[in-house]
Amino acid sequence: MFYRLLSIVGRQRASPGWQNWSSARNSASAAEARSMALPTQAQVVICGGGIMGTSVAYHLSKMGWKDIVLLEQGRLAAGSTRFCAGILSTARHLTIEQKMADYSNKLYHQLEQETGIQTGYTRTGSIFLAQTQDRLISLKRINSRLNVIGIPSEIISPKKVAELHHLLNVHDLVGAMHVPEDAVVSSADVALALASAASQNGVQIYDRTSVLHVMVKKGQVTGVETDKGQIECQYFVNCAGQLLWMLMEEFIFGTGRVASCLGALRRTRNQFSLRARTSWRFRIYRKTGITLSLC
Ligand SMILES: Cc1cc2nc3c(=O)[nH]c(=O)nc-3n(C[C@H](O)[C@H](O)[C@H](O)COP(=O)(O)OP(=O)(O)OC[C@H]3O[C@@H](n4cnc5c(N)ncnc54)[C@H](O)[C@@H]3O)c2cc1C
Incomplete structure (x- = not known):
């Protein structure tokens, strides 16, 4: 459904990147899409068209970075x-x-207006229940931290929980935390909206294009090899989700200019320590201020 949606939006866009991408989207056969020529050079190559890759593309292009190519092996937003x-x-x-999370919430709130693509953003609020005093103490700590950074939330009684949600059985609760500005979105549609905005800002997006290998010379990224040819680049941003580590082997002990973006599923201490070995990844992360997680 979202591809059709983007195709409609795509027809209205004038940027070359979007034209390339939307024509691929509109083409009936995979063979046609595959025959699209890739650029031979780019400043930044982003691998992966999930929420991470599209968010990086969106933010880099907003910050004025030029000459960005996003490569997705399948279809946009079709991974996790x-x-x-x-x-x-x-x-x-x-x-x-x-x-x-607060930044993402605010961004996604206005993304629909910015791009014209429905993201399913609904401010539902959320209630976190405590059945034990220990859990309530934990919620109180989170509540204090949220309030310190200006996010509205409050600790509420079981009676108030029942008022907020009539179907909840509150007899065994000792309390709860209410965060009124929490929301839900359609994550695939958010990714497509980010891709749409990035494309309008000049990012070239190619789906059905796999990154096979990251080329490195003297510890620095020089380009990527794909199933449709090579692209020379200065920066490579790895947003391949679950498959991220297949492209990362040569960087674990190196210093390539690589930024790795992990989703919530991939955040383990071990993986963070692997990332910490290459300072460039963190430098790029700080520079771009990308959103690391959907939530
Ligand atoms: C059931 C479920 C529920 C979840 N609920 C929530 C939630 O409520 N809130 C929340 O914040 N998070 C939630 N998550 C986690 C969230 O979905 C992930 O953290 C997030 O989608 C990861 O995004 P990503 O872009 O890193 O990965 P992906 O969406 O997997 O994107 C990676 C992309 O890279 C592409 N790729 C991989 N290798 C290559 C290659 N060599 N060349 C080209 N392209 C490549 C893949 O095809 C894929 O499209 C949930 C996850 C699951 C599974």
Whole structure:
């Protein structure tokens, strides 16, 4: 459904990147899409057209970066992003996660207006239930941190929970936390809206194009090899989701200019420590201020 949606939007766009992409979207056969010529050079190549890749493309292009190519091996937003429940919750344990979630919430709230693509953004609010005092203490800590950074939330009584949600059985609750500005979105549609905006800003998007290998010379990225040819590039941003590590082997002990973007599913301490070995990844991350997670 979202491809058809984007095709409609695509026809209205004038940028060369969008024209390339929308013509691929509108073409009936995969063979036609595959025959599209890739550029031979780019400043930045992004691998992966999920929420991460499209968000990186959106933010880099907004920040004025030029000459960006996004490559997706299948169809846009058809990886984990497609299966995401789309819950945008700021109730996180780490302040950095709370801030990222809050940023995403605000961004997605206005994305529909910016792009004309429906994202399914609905401000539902959320209630976190506590059946034990320990859980309530944990919620109180999260609540305090949210309030410190200006996100409205409050600890509420079981009676108030029943008022907010009539179907909930509250007899065994000791309390709850209410975050009124939490929301839900259609994550695939958000990714497509981000791709749409990025494309309008000049990002060239190619689907059905696989990155096979990242080329490195003296520890620096020089380009990528794809199933449709090579692209020389200065920066490579790895947003391949679950498949991210297949492209990362040569960087684990190197210093290539690579930014790796992990979704919630991939955030483990071990993976973060692997990422920490190459400072460039973090430098690019800080520079771009990308949203790391949907929520
Ligand atoms: C059931 C479920 C529910 C979830 N619910 C939530 C939720 O409510 N809230 C929340 O915030 N998160 C949720 N998540 C997590 C969230 O969906 C993921 O963190 C997020 O979608 C990851 O996005 P991504 O762009 O990193 O990965 P993906 O969406 O998987 O995108 C990676 C893309 O890279 C492409 N790719 C891979 N290798 C290559 C290559 N070599 N060349 C070219 N392209 C390549 C893939 O085809 C894919 O399209 C949920 C996840 C699941 C599975």
